[in-house]
Amino acid sequence: MKNPSPIPLQHPEYRYPPSRNPYSEKLKQAPGVVLSDNETEARRGNWKNERAESLLHVEIGCNAGHVVTEWAARDPKDLFIGIDWKFKAIYRAFEKALKKKLSNLHLLRAHADRLPFMFGKGEIDRLYLFFPDPWPKKSQLKNRYFTEAKLRMIAELMPVGGLFEIKTDHPGYFEWMKEHAARTADLWEVLALTHDLHSGHPNPGQLTYPEVTCFEKLFIKDGIKIHRMVLKRRSA
Numbered sequence: 519m520k521n522p523s524p525i526p527l528q529h530p531e532y533r534y535p536p537s538r539n540p541y542s543e544k545l546k547q548a549p550g551v552v553l554s555d556n557e558t559e560a561r562r563g564n565w566k567n568e569r570a571e572s573l574l575h576v577e578i579g580c581n582a583g584h585v586v587t588e589w590a591a592r593d594p595k596d597l598f599i600g601i602d603w604k605f606k607a608i609y610r611a612f613e614k615a616l617k618k619k620l621s622n623l624h625l626l627r628a629h630a631d632r633l634p635f636m637f638g639k640g641e642i643d644r645l646y647l648f649f650p651d652p653w654p655k656k657s658q659l660k661n662r663y664f665t666e667a668k669l670r671m672i673a674e675l676m677p678v679g680g681l682f683e684i685k686t687d688h689p690g691y692f693e694w695m696k697e698h699a700a701r702t703a704d705l706w707e708v709l710a711l712t713h714d715l716h717s718g719h720p721n722p723g724q725l726t727y728p729e730v731t732c733f734e735k736l737f738i739k740d741g742i743k744i745h746r747m748v749l750k751r752r753s754a
């Protein structure tokens with residue numbers, strides 16, 4: 519996504535540029551369920567207002583919502599939010615939510631770097647990042663989402679005991695993740711870590727949503743090992 523605005527994406531006053539993507543208009547059909555751009559920041563700190571007992575689950579990079587819509591259908595007492603920056607992917611996720619008649623799900627067309635403007639302190643109980651782009655070239659490493667700085671920022675948005683689950687197919691990115699997690703050991707405890715998530719399964723190719731994601735299914739088919747880590751927010 520190009521940013522022609524002179525205000526950087528990480529600045530509180532950043533405004534998303536208008537889009538000519540045809541799905542941008544389509545997303546306006548579902549106000550409340552689907553929120554786009556700066557609208558996604560209007561409920562910061564208030565997502566659970568009417569659901570004080572619910573846990574708030576947030577999936578970053580939910581794509582067409584295969585996993586988050588399934589979770590929401592299985593667990594109506596909790597609140598789920600899927601975030602992706604692709605208009606069409608969020609629209610596809612919305613279609614699934616409609617079919618399943620979900621009332622405990624929001625879909626946000628937004629940039630993951632805006633997370634601290636979308637959520638208040640300690641608001642996210644469970645966070646998920648599945649198969650983020652690995653940006654494998656040396657010149658691209660700066661684009662990786664999972665960094666020490668992000669882990670410090672995310673820690674502010676989660677309560678003590680909050681869980682952050684990450685999966686990747688990319689061994690190099692996973693090593694990077696482990697290093698960056700180790701640098702934030704003051705904030706995060708590594709609760710689980712595996713380099714071959716499905717090694718104990720007799721036929722991982724049979725796994726379906728939400729146990730596996732859309733990309734994960736393809737990796738499993740190609741015999742690629744899945745790496746997984748779960749981080750737990752420590753007390754200060």
Ligand SMILES: C[S@@+](CC[C@H](N)C(=O)[O-])C[C@H]1O[C@@H](n2cnc3c(N)ncnc32)[C@H](O)[C@@H]1O
Binds near residue numbers: 579602603628650651
């Ligand atoms: C490799 S795909 C993985 C999709 C899904 N999590 C899965 O496992 O099937 C990465 C997803 O993250 C989204 N994405 C990448 N960077 C993003 C960002 N900065 N903000 C929001 N979404 C992003 C992409 O649009 C894409 O849907």
